[in-house]
Amino acid sequence: MGAGTGPWTEPGAFPVAPGVHRIPLPLPNDGLHAVNVYAVESAGGLVLIDSGWALQEARDLLESSLGSIGFGFEDISRFLITHMHRDHYTLAVELRRLFGARIALGVGEQPNFDAVRAGSGDAQLAEIARWGATDLVEKLRGLYTRDNADQARATYELPDDWIPGSQDIEVGDRTLRAVPTPGHTRGHVVFADPAASLLFSGDHVLPHITPSIGFEPARAELPLGAYLDSLRLMRTLPDMRLLPAHGPVTDSVHTRVDELLLHHEERLAATEAVVREGAATAFEAASRLTWTRRGRAFDELDTFNRTLAVGETAAHLDVLVVRGELKSSIVDGVVEYVPLPGDQNR
Numbered sequence: 001m002g003a004g005t006g007p008w009t010e011p012g013a014f015p016v017a018p019g020v021h022r023i024p025l026p027l028p029n030d031g032l033h034a035v036n037v038y039a040v041e042s043a044g045g046l047v048l049i050d051s052g053w054a055l056q057e058a059r060d061l062l063e064s065s066l067g068s069i070g071f072g073f074e075d076i077s078r079f080l081i082t083h084m085h086r087d088h089y090t091l092a093v094e095l096r097r098l099f100g101a102r103i104a105l106g107v108g109e110q111p112n113f114d115a116v117r118a119g120s121g122d123a124q125l126a127e128i129a130r131w132g133a134t135d136l137v138e139k140l141r142g143l144y145t146r147d148n149a150d151q152a153r154a155t156y157e158l159p160d161d162w163i164p165g166s167q168d169i170e171v172g173d174r175t176l177r178a179v180p181t182p183g184h185t186r187g188h189v190v191f192a193d194p195a196a197s198l199l200f201s202g203d204h205v206l207p208h209i210t211p212s213i214g215f216e217p218a219r220a221e222l223p224l225g226a227y228l229d230s231l232r233l234m235r236t237l238p239d240m241r242l243l244p245a246h247g248p249v250t251d252s253v254h255t256r257v258d259e260l261l262l263h264h265e266e267r268l269a270a271t272e273a274v275v276r277e278g279a280a281t282a283f284e285a286a287s288r289l290t291w292t293r294r295g296r297a298f299d300e301l302d303t304f305n306r307t308l309a310v311g312e313t314a315a316h317l318d319v320l321v322v323r324g325e326l327k328s329s330i331v332d333g334v335v336e337y338v339p340l341p342g343d344q345n346r
């Protein structure tokens with residue numbers, strides 16, 4: 001197997017540290033290109049950090065990639081999952097049915113499981129309506145009704161273990177520290193191996209993109225506030241190599257955390273500026289901002305990414321309210337924002 005000098009999405013099992021292999025798996029056309037699963041060898045069996053999306057293509061590639069380093073599905077003793085998104089969680093559920101490995105996930109994801117297993121896409125649609133995005137609600141309604149409660153309960157079978165908070169997890173002679181990092185989702189955790197200087201960061205810290213914030217069935221109260229706190233928390237740990245779920249392995253968690261903190265301060269300033277220019281709702285503010293690293297216009301995004309963009313904007317607006325820059329009120333079921341007077345001169 002090659003050392004991984006090609007693009008990070010190139011299939012295979014690539015060594016990133018002694019006993020640790022990065023295995024990129026495909027996703028259905030959602031713009032992220034691939035998801036990294038990390039296989040950690042131990043005397044007690046193979047531990048997988050994240051599992052991939054339950055797709056035949058991903059499952060086949062995981063099987064052949066594990067095969068290339070001398071393992072099979074039956075060697076997997078445990079899945080440690082960073083968060084509940086499909087590309088991280090769902091293949092673990094499918095493989096557990098066949099091979100019986102245990103699945104662990106942060107206890108903070110429980111409200112998301114309750115919501116998704118109840119088939120209550122309506123709550124998420126109601127939230128999007130509050131952002132003033134009426135046409136997105138109409139477009140999304142079809143998507144949600146297709147995922148009925150029975151399917152959701154099969155896709156989102158419960159984990160065996162809820163990780164209760166910061167917790168040391170023994171993996172052979174390695175100790176992984178699970179650290180709750182709410183923000184991307186409310187129950188996101190990262191797994192740190194300070195002795196080997198490795199951080200399995202899930203979607204919390206990504207090298208090339210900024211993770212979506214609070215895109216989940218039971219959205220937290222102030223997801224960006226939580227996310228920024230979780231980024232600062234990474235600064236209190238020793239610097240480690242970054243092993244992300246999307247993108248290549250890089251040398252420094254701290255360097256990327258600093259970039260992400262700066263990015264969100266810039267986004268907060270830009271978001272506040274469009275409200276001062278007259279945007280009243282999250283939808284209106286999102287329409288006036290530019291998106292992705294390439295600075296695309298909102299109208300160029302597809303429905304899914306427009307939804308993420310509006311949710312992202314709402315998350316920034318709510319932090320600006322907490323910081324005392326803006327005031328919010330609910331008008332006909334939609335949250336409206338106005339600048340607080342006198343604060344341009346600060």
Ligand SMILES: [Zn+2]
Nearest residue numbers: 083085184203
């Ligand atoms: Zn995610």
